[in-house]
Amino acid sequence: MKNLYIETLGCQMNKSDSERISGILSHFGYVETDNEKEADMLIINTCSIRQLAADKAYSKLGVWGKWKKTRPELKIGICGCVAQQDKESIRQRAPYVDLIFGTHNIYELPSLIKRIENNEKVCAITNKPVVKNQNDFKIERKDSVNAWIPIIEGCNNFCTYCVVPFTRGRERSRKPDEIIEEAKNIIKDGFKEITLLGQNVDSYGKDLNDENITLANLLRDLNKLEGNFRIRFVTSYPSDITDDLISAVEECEKVCKYFHIPMQSGNSRILKEMNRRYTKEEYYQIVKKIRTRFPDVTITSDFIAGFPGETEEEFQDTLKAIDELELDYSNTAAYSPREFTKAAKMTDKFLSEQVKYERLEKLNEKNREVCLKSNEKFIGKILNVLVEGVTVKDETRVLNSRAGNNKIVHFEDNTKNIGDFANVKITKAQTWCLYGEPVG
Numbered sequence: 001m002k003n004l005y006i007e008t009l010g011c012q013m014n015k016s017d018s019e020r021i022s023g024i025l026s027h028f029g030y031v032e033t034d035n036e037k038e039a040d041m042l043i044i045n046t047c048s049i050r051q052l053a054a055d056k057a058y059s060k061l062g063v064w065g066k067w068k069k070t071r072p073e074l075k076i077g078i079c080g081c082v083a084q085q086d087k088e089s090i091r092q093r094a095p096y097v098d099l100i101f102g103t104h105n106i107y108e109l110p111s112l113i114k115r116i117e118n119n120e121k122v123c124a125i126t127n128k129p130v131v132k133n134q135n136d137f138k139i140e141r142k143d144s145v146n147a148w149i150p151i152i153e154g155c156n157n158f159c160t161y162c163v164v165p166f167t168r169g170r171e172r173s174r175k176p177d178e179i180i181e182e183a184k185n186i187i188k189d190g191f192k193e194i195t196l197l198g199q200n201v202d203s204y205g206k207d208l209n210d211e212n213i214t215l216a217n218l219l220r221d222l223n224k225l226e227g228n229f230r231i232r233f234v235t236s237y238p239s240d241i242t243d244d245l246i247s248a249v250e251e252c253e254k255v256c257k258y259f260h261i262p263m264q265s266g267n268s269r270i271l272k273e274m275n276r277r278y279t280k281e282e283y284y285q286i287v288k289k290i291r292t293r294f295p296d297v298t299i300t301s302d303f304i305a306g307f308p309g310e311t312e313e314e315f316q317d318t319l320k321a322i323d324e325l326e327l328d329y330s331n332t333a334a335y336s337p338r339e340f341t342k343a344a345k346m347t348d349k350f351l352s353e354q355v356k357y358e359r360l361e362k363l364n365e366k367n368r369e370v371c372l373k374s375n376e377k378f379i380g381k382i383l384n385v386l387v388e389g390v391t392v393k394d395e396t397r398v399l400n401s402r403a404g405n406n407k408i409v410h411f412e413d414n415t416k417n418i419g420d421f422a423n424v425k426i427t428k429a430q431t432w433c434l435y436g437e438p439v440g
């Protein structure tokens, strides 16, 4: 037995990839540990969405490189978006790294591992995936309640600020049968929640050239599977949310009434500069359509502060949009130029760091305000929640749970355990969570 430590940066797709890497390496005697100091193999799964995340990866490699000086048998690997994009720079900055592999090369690991165990330095980066059926490989899932299933990888949208089309390639959907088989195994293993993942999840099926293969139909098929579980899907691209998808969410009782729909900016000129394929008005219409169908739905979003050329007035449109749309929560970030992207070349329009961070702070302030308002709407309502964790404080057992609409709910209960569903009446709201008491 050898110890494996994987540090995962970035999005849920990376977390899902790490579970797959861990599963493959388990066939080679590697057991995952939380303690990097006792590991025989260290892997960093990187993110390049912002410079900060990329810098973090190099800083971790620097620390591990020092350890390797005293323990030359230690194996160091790097994968994910930085590896896919930056292999030359990794080789120069961290020549002691044993294994560099790209986002398309995870399923090549069985042969790559044998090579590094023979003391070869290996770099495997291709632009095309090398796997036919992901179900042929074991997955070491971390969470005991929720299981991720990547259903589509890559993106065709080329938003001008985003590296994903360069690091993850064009959209590739998995076949529905393969996804359903994975879901059946997940349910059999006792998971209570399935999250379908995709950088642009509602584009699912477009590349498979069969009009019946859509996210809506996949949800309908998964909903028919027996078992007490629920289904989520992230991340939605606003203009790819079809009426049929909304109908499927409505029809399928296992599908959570929750949408994550990044808007990025509340101003149509900036959206055009970002190469987003919708206007502010079109985004408003989508939100209105969803809210009319599901009164207790939550809609979350992403916003970028200080995109090149954004004026103060245009930024104010974003704050206004968050208010008017009553968005329940938003991920926010200051604009960070990424290599290869169009926006990174708009250097003459770059805003100062000070302006970007002032705007980010205002965005965060607005976010806190609308989050609290959104949470207060649920006081007195009964939400069905799934228990994700238990904390015992001063002899009181507090359950940490998540409602179908993604709200975090804490409640005291001595009978329920992790993986149980419960109905909870909401009694108190704070900015980031709700409190309640079990009913029925």
Ligand code: SF4
Pocket (backbone or CB within 6 Å): 155, 156, 157, 158, 159, 162, 163, 164, 165, 199, 200, 237
């Ligand atoms: S939709 Fe845009 S932001 Fe999202 S992954 Fe694709 S290119 Fe990036």
